Amino acid sequence: MKIAITGATGFIGSYLIEGLKGKYELVGITRDASKCISKSEVNYKxxxxxxxxxxxxxxGCEAVVHLAAIRPLKGQESDYLIYNKNVELTSNIFESCRNVGISNIVFASSRSVYNPRCNNIPFKTSDKIEYxxxxxxxxKYFCEKLALYYNHYYGMDIKSLRLAQVLGVGEKExxxxxxxxxxxxxxxxxxVYGEGKGKRHYVYVKDIVSAVEKALLNQSEEKIFNIAMENxxxxxxxxxLVNLVFDNINNIVFAKELKEDTDEYLMDITHTKKYLNWFPSYDMYHAxxxxxxxxxxxxxYDL
Structure with missing residues (x-):
């Protein structure tokens, strides 16, 4: 199978190419020529x-993994015109795929479609999304709806993966x-702000590679999946745990004067296990x- 990957030189894209090379013919799509790496296994465009x-x-491609997106920008959280570019870009991807005869697409969505103050814990793909x-x-939610539109009206097979907070070497500073x-x-x-009571749900970047591969090969009628660790x-x-793994035991300062985020995030992956047959390989310790x-x-790095 010949697979095109948008955002191929980004954080997740780099791991995806590393994980899929040698198994598939890969085309890496990027807008930044300076990031194109010379690899015989990948044809960068x-x-x-x-x-x-x-x-x-x-x-000539048979499938697409759509990763390219504008990520949350500090100080610009309230400017929707910035993030609307994600919808425009995704619309161009889906329409281009339709025009060249590609129906098999995996779209990287986000945990951010859920809101811990509106949705029940754990978050399920069947939840009604209001805010x-x-x-x-x-x-990202608009992009998911666009994917369902193309699936319904044009018989395409676009799968949306709602990724938990991604963990891995190379993530932004x-x-x-x-x-x-x-x-x-x-x-x-x-x-640690306050008492550190807030909870986050993560997924290791290498587990995203296996989830994407499962989605590319998936024939289920289900099209939206949560991708996260078990807990x-x-x-x-x-x-x-970070201090334990990196030999910095007991070296924590609790800044009680700083306001902490006490929200809890937890994504139910039961549906994903059943219909995508995907199971995370990494818990937080092993990640x-x-x-x-x-x-x-x-x-x-030398300890």
């Missing part, structure tokens, strides 16, 4: 994500995960162990 350039890049977590989540690991590696105290974890427990191994072997 530049695209501005207009329909014209996409149709040219997609010719998404943020405008980024709203853009400044988020809690990367900040905790960086500080633990430097034997500095991890700063969520509190901020406090996460900090303690962090694997990240430590990558940092040691590939980035010269």
């Amino acid at each position: 530049l695209s501005d994500y207009s329909k014209e350039s996409l149709m040219d890049a997609l010719l 998404t977590l943020n405008l980024y989540g709203l853009s 400044g988020v809690m995960v990367t900040e905790f690991i960086k500080r633990a590696m430097s034997k500095e105290p991890l700063i 969520n974890i509190s901020h406090r427990a996460f900090a303690e 962090l162990l694997d990240m430590r191994k990558i940092l040691e072997n590939e980035m010269g």
Whole structure:
């Protein structure tokens, strides 16, 4: 199978290519020429994500994994015009695929379509979505609806994967995960806001690779799936586990004066196990162990 991957040089895209190369013929689509890596297993193509350039890049492909998106931007959470570009881009992808005869598409959606203050815990794909977590989540939800439209009216087979918060080496700087690991590696105290009661639900980036592959091969009538670890974890427990894995035991400071996020995120993956036949391979402990191994072997990190 010849598979095109949008956002191929991004965080998840890089892992996906690494995980699928040698098993499939891959076409990596990106708008940034400077990030095109010379690999014999991958044919990289530049695209501005207009329909014209996409149709040219997609010719001959049998399936598409759509990862390209504008992620949440600090300070611009209230500007929907920024995130509306995700809908425009996704519309161009779906329409281009329809025009060149590609029906098998996997779309990377997000946990942000759910809102812990509106949806019951755990989040289920059958939940009614009234208020998404943020405008980024709203853009992803609109894309999911667009996918269902194309499936219904054009007989396409677009699957949407609602990804939990993604964990892995190479994730953007400044988020809690990367900040905790960086500080633990430097034997500095991890700063936990308040008492660290809030809970997050994560998925290891390597598990996303297996989920995408399952979705590409899936023939189920179900088209929306939660992709997450089996369990969520509190901020406090996460900090303690990071310190355990990176040998920074008991080095935590609780900033009680700082307002903590006490929301709880938990995604039910029962539906995913049943209809996608996908099961996460990594819990948080083993994901962090694997990240430590990558940092040691590939980035010269030495405990």
